[in-house]
Amino acid sequence: MQENLVIVESPAKAKTIEKFLGNDFKVMSSYGHIRDLKKKEISIDMDRLSPDYEIPEEKQKLVADLKAKAKKAKQVWLASDEDREGEAISWHLCEVLGLDENVTNRIVFHEITKPAILEAIQHPRRLDMNLVNAQQARRVLDRLVGFKLSPVLWRKVKPSLSAGRVQSVAVRLIVERERDIQSFQSEPYFRVHAVFTLTGNETETEVKAELDTRFKTHEEALAFLEICKNSSFEVSSVSKKPLKRVPAPPFTTSTLQQEAARKLGFSVSQTMMVAQRLYENGLITYMRTDSVNLSKLCLATSKEQVINLYGKEYSQVRNFHTKTKGAQEAHEAIRPTDMSAMSINGSSQEKRLYELIWKRTAASQMADAKIEKTTVEISLSNPSATSTKGGAVKHLFIANGEVITFDGFLKVYRESTDDEENGMEEFSHILPDLKQGDVLQRKEISAIERFSSGPIRYTEASLVHKLEELGIGRPSTYAPTISTIQQREYVQKGDKKGEERSFSIDTLKGDKVVSKCKKEIVGNEKGKLLPTDIGIVVNDFLMQNFPNILDYHFTANIEEEFDSIAAGKSEWNNVIRGFYKHFEPEVENVINARSEHKAGERQLGVDPKTGRPVYAKIGRFGPVIQIGDADDNQKPEFAQIPSDKSMETITLDEAMELFKLPRTVGLYEGTPVVIGKGKFGPYVMHDHKYVSLPKTEDPMSVTLETAISLITEKRQQDKERHLKAFDENPKMEILNGRYGPYIVCDGKNYRIPKALHSKVKELTYQECLEIMEKTKK
DNA sequence: CAGTGAGCGAGCTTCCGCTTGACTT
Secondary structure, three states, X not given: OOOEEEEEOOHHHHHHHHHHHOOOEEEEEOOOOOOEEOOOOOOEEOOOOEEOEEOOHHHHHHHXXXXXXXXXXXXXXXXXXXXXXXXXXHHHHHHHHOOOOOOOEEOOOOOOOHHHHHHHHHOOEOOOHHHHHHHHHHHHHHHHHHHHHHHHHHHHOOOOOOOOOOHHHHHHHHHXXXXXXXXXXXXXXXXXXXXXXEEOOOOEEEEEEEEOOOEOOHHHHHHHHHHHHOOEEEEEEEEEEEEEEOOOOOEOHHHHXXXXXXXXOOOHHHXXXXXXXXXXXXXXXXXXXXXXXXXXXXXXXXXXXXHHHHOHHHEOOOOOOOOOOOOOOOOOOEOEOOOOOOOOOOOHHHHHHHHHHHHHHHHHOEOOEEEEEEEEEEEEEOHHHHHHHOOOOOOEEEEEEEEEEEOHHHHOOOOOOOOOOOOOHHHHOOOOOOOOOOEEXXXXXXXXXXXXXXXXXXXXXXXXXXXXXOOOOOOOOHHHHHHHHHHOOOEEEEEEOOEEEEXXXXXXXXXXXXXXXXXXXXXXXXXXXXEOHHHHHHHHHHHHHOHHHHOOOHHHHHHHHHHHHHOOOOXXXXXXXXXXXXXXXXXXXXXXXXXXXXXXXEEEEEOOOOOOEXXXXXEOOEEEEEEOOOOOOOOOEEEEOOOOOOOOOOOHHHHHHHHHOOEEEEEEOOEEEEEEEEOOEEEEEEOOEEEXXXXXXXXXXXXXXXXXXXXXXXXXXXXXXXXXXXXXXXXXEEEEEOOEEEEEEOOEEEEOOHXXXXXXXXXXXXXXXXXXXXXXX
């Protein structure tokens, strides 16, 4: 029996540490927190503001096990993470396992290496109750905010909604960004590009340059091209400047999520799932971290690897420091556990994520990239322009060239940006050797119309980045927060279709200016976060009634108070009381404010036929249009607002359109024939069966006759659908679908080769099995 | 790839942070 029991948070960590510690030590895991506020109740005594903890059902067995092992051990070592949450986990362990907090050993380490663990064992300390209390304050505050605000939303907006310190700010960011985009006015401007030629000894090289001025109007741009017509061009200066690029720090959770999204197209939760597997297989360090620190061991092996692979001049050992607000740095940066493995075995996703992590880590230990930037100024002189304006033409063409003189870390890794327009090109542009006084020939000069671009929508990953910047949320909650706001339908991940826009290009070539008008699609965005009507209404409601909670600095400010508790300068109950004193009456006021109307409700006008009021509002099941009031003697009518319209902007006319369908066109076989509109377009419904309306038919004017013919046509089709059944296997059938005959078996579909289409009815059971086998992959 | 589609009438919903479960033979 081991004399020592060490308790850590993660089972994978426990396994590794046990190897370092020898036979006297048993290492177990708490699997995170073992105790929490009750799930379904507020669980806080409102008079004393004291929390009421319980061990959740799913943790009972584990806790019993820990208890038994702790009893047998002579010495228990609490080795949860060195941050607020970790300290609290240790305290809960003390309480639950019946350990004396005044004597129990508390140890911490920031990296899972043998020396770090042995070092930690040498320097145990006692539990830090101030830190524990800071955590209790954090926990209680979040519960109060969440469990007091959410019910207000149930009453004023829609049941089952939620609000919280983190998620509500995330939604706010998205709603405000969307409004910024809507109100952005794009302005046109004109940039001038030139292609010159330099005639040397029997060679002719091209020089591309851009004018240093952007014109506001088409007229100015054309006037400038006119000046160019009989201008001469000369290199007026050449300057060379060395630049350097430095590698990005190693990955944290947030930067890993961003880069995996940009480079691999992973969603935030996908990244975390793949990383979790890599971690469990011992391939990378812990994936939920805000630290950019690397262990000494990693620095040493990285150095060795870089020198081996790329040579000594590529190596540069670097230590990085975290700048992120509120970072708690309980772990290392995310890195391969063994830098000598450049790649691993595993699924393709695992391989790709691992390689990304390897490259980022290696690059962080590599030399700066050196770049030589050349700037060439090309002046133009025009005799006639000079005479009219009394001076030389004031504009200059600028040609920029960048040559990588030493690639350094760029050999393995370059960080991406969210700005898709500026990709790699800025680097590789090479200029010919030019000298001051060189005369250039103009080949082509074009004025291209461009448009100022507004803010861009958030992606999952860029939202995480923003939250981190504001100090809101933690590495373990970024992914869950992103999914919560989508689950609540505050936000949707979707595509925003671009709009077509035309722009002008005027090109001066020879003595002629050729004008063209081209078209482009702009603003096409994929996988961006868009606010829904519900998200907008909830946000506006919370902003109006609880602006302090939604304040972007609320978390940062309250964190200062938690820090003060952790430093022993304030008492945690007082901090919570101070907050609740203001918060509670606000909640009471809002919930008691008697109002006939739901949040976000808007009257569009009156129904032209009946004169009853028409509203847009969030109904029991989402955004609806309502005609009439609930207390009318005539019941109100409802229609769902389709997803391509928004509650904020829908007009009375558009709203009234919604009530024109479904409409009954008549009776057939004694039951009504109804024309409706579903999510797949207009349809005919009769006797609980549906037939899609062809695009050529207008749902508003389609007649009973055509509807009936569609119904009978469909019946005929259904009859012909079942081509063949088999006695051998009732689950197998040959069906006729939109794309011809196919085999369906146990819910799965298999295509039949074209050559057999004419004789599908003769296919035997055996033959079908063969086809299925072949088309499986 | 292989068909889809309504209207909803009691009781419950909800927070943020830690961490991975998964009953047998």
